[in-house]
Amino acid sequence: MSNYGPPNPYQQPYAPQGGRPGQQPYQGQQPYRQPPQGYGQTAPGQPYGQQGQWTPQPPLARKPALVQHALPVVTLDQLVGHEITEVLGDVVGVVVRTRELRPDLRQGNPMDGYVTMLTESRQDAVTRLVEMAVAAGAHAVVGLRYDCSEITQSLSEVAAYGTAVKLAGAGEPSNPSA
Incomplete structure (x- = not known):
């Protein structure tokens, strides 16, 4: 019998418990490809069809919710129903996370x-961007965008940026028909 190339299944002894030919399972372990003892049996008090022991699911991670800010922040270049009277400049909010x-x-x-x-x-x-815009005296932020990058193998940066603006009427909708 040669030690080279794939084994010929017709020349190998049959492995009775699903293990490799010529090997027996380790002592104290279940044979290969056989379920552990008691698996698949219905536990007392369980309805028919539910097998094994019931274990509760771990609680799900909480879902993110909508965040309200001190002033309007939009991805549009204009704030609908408002007139931009002054552009204060760009504002940025940066967060670094593991x-x-x-x-x-x-x-x-x-x-x-x-x-x-x-x-x-x-x-x-965005919260940090809004803090910068409020400090600049802005009424709103338009043109919101995001940027993400890797700083190191374990740190990432998330940046939000936009344009801080002042609105006609200090945040009240303008009346285009007047």
């Missing part, structure tokens, strides 16, 4: 945890 999930977001589906973390990072960046 790329690892926080412990409170590690429960449930990890993808949901990452979605929550990324959404909260963007919301925090």
Whole structure:
């Protein structure tokens, strides 16, 4: 028998428990491809068809919610129903976060945890942008955009930027028909 090339299944002894030919399972372990003892049996008090032991699902990561800001922030270049009287300049909000999930977001589906973390990072960046706009005396921020980048292998940056503007009537809608 040669040690080279694929083994010939007709020359190998049959592996009775699903293991490799000529090997037996380790002592104390279940044979390969066989379920553990008691698996698949209906537990007392369980309805027919539910097998194994019931374990509760871990709680899901909380979902992000809408954040209200001190002034309107829009992705549009104009604020509908308002007239821009002065452009104050660009405003920026930057947040740096670790790329690892926080412990409170590690429960449930990890993808949901990452979605929550990324959404909260963007919301925090907008909150910092609004703080800068309020300090500049703005009534609104138009042209909101996001940018994300990797700083190191473990840190990411989320930036929100836009244009701080003053509105006619200090934030009250203008009347185009007058």
